[in-house]
Amino acid sequence: MTLERSVASTGRSRSGRPKSASENGGRPTGLGEDTQADILRVATEEFVANGLSGARVDAIAERTRTTKGMIYYYFGSKEALYIAVLERAYSSIRSAEDHAHIAQLAPVDAAKALIEASFDFHWKNPHIGRLISIENINDARYLEQAPRIREQNVTAVSAWEMVLTAGQKAGLFRNDVKPVDMHAFVSSLCVFRVTNRATFKAIFDIDFAEQAVRDRHRTLIVSMVLEFLCINGQSTGPT
Numbered sequence: 469m470t471l472e473r474s475v476a477s478t479g480r481s482r483s484g485r486p487k488s489a490s491e492n493g494g495r496p497t498g499l500g501e502d503t504q505a506d507i508l509r510v511a512t513e514e515f516v517a518n519g520l521s522g523a524r525v526d527a528i529a530e531r532t533r534t535t536k537g538m539i540y541y542y543f544g545s546k547e548a549l550y551i552a553v554l555e556r557a558y559s560s561i562r563s564a565e566d567h568a569h570i571a572q573l574a575p576v577d578a579a580k581a582l583i584e585a586s587f588d589f590h591w592k593n594p595h596i597g598r599l600i601s602i603e604n605i606n607d608a609r610y611l612e613q614a615p616r617i618r619e620q621n622v623t624a625v626s627a628w629e630m631v632l633t634a635g636q637k638a639g640l641f642r643n644d645v646k647p648v649d650m651h652a653f654v655s656s657l658c659v660f661r662v663t664n665r666a667t668f669k670a671i672f673d674i675d676f677a678e679q680a681v682r683d684r685h686r687t688l689i690v691s692m693v694l695e696f697l698c699i700n701g702q703s704t705g706p707t
Contacts, residue, residue: 512595519602520610551611558617560593560596578630580694582627586654590662594662601663628648632650
């Protein structure tokens, strides 16, 4: 066995310490699953509240069953911990998708299900939109260091590709729209009302959290996207 294979098999770096998250694809070795989940949960709250530059590792340590030194030991740096948080956030989006269910639906129903799923997920997980906003402020330079996120998010486009292909073949959907377009359009509608809730309430005195408002927006967003997607706006036609 070569040295490289020996190091890889033990999950340790050449220095003999457990590999950090950045060295091990975002998954620190030698750290119990419960402890790791606890660190990532609290780190997510810290980064969402304060951004990358304002977040403090010692504040994370104070709220977990760890120490600041242990966090640095296993994750390597605050930036590596932030990348692990990003990976966990994007993974949760993809885990919530039910492609098997979508594949069994007629095209219009499948598109409606994808839109509703995106709306519901982002409303229930507001931290995701905030993390995405923070990483856009950082020009995605940390996301670019996490190839797993790119790999995981292939399914976001493949789901729309499956639905669009079926709808276009059936003559139901317009042919000039791409899967990545649909993912972008739907995400923008669903994420905006979460990330901009506070400013809209302050300026326009409308609370996106109110059940009646939320239900109305959910219906309107589905309607807008389907009217755009379906040929001649016939979203109520045969499915």
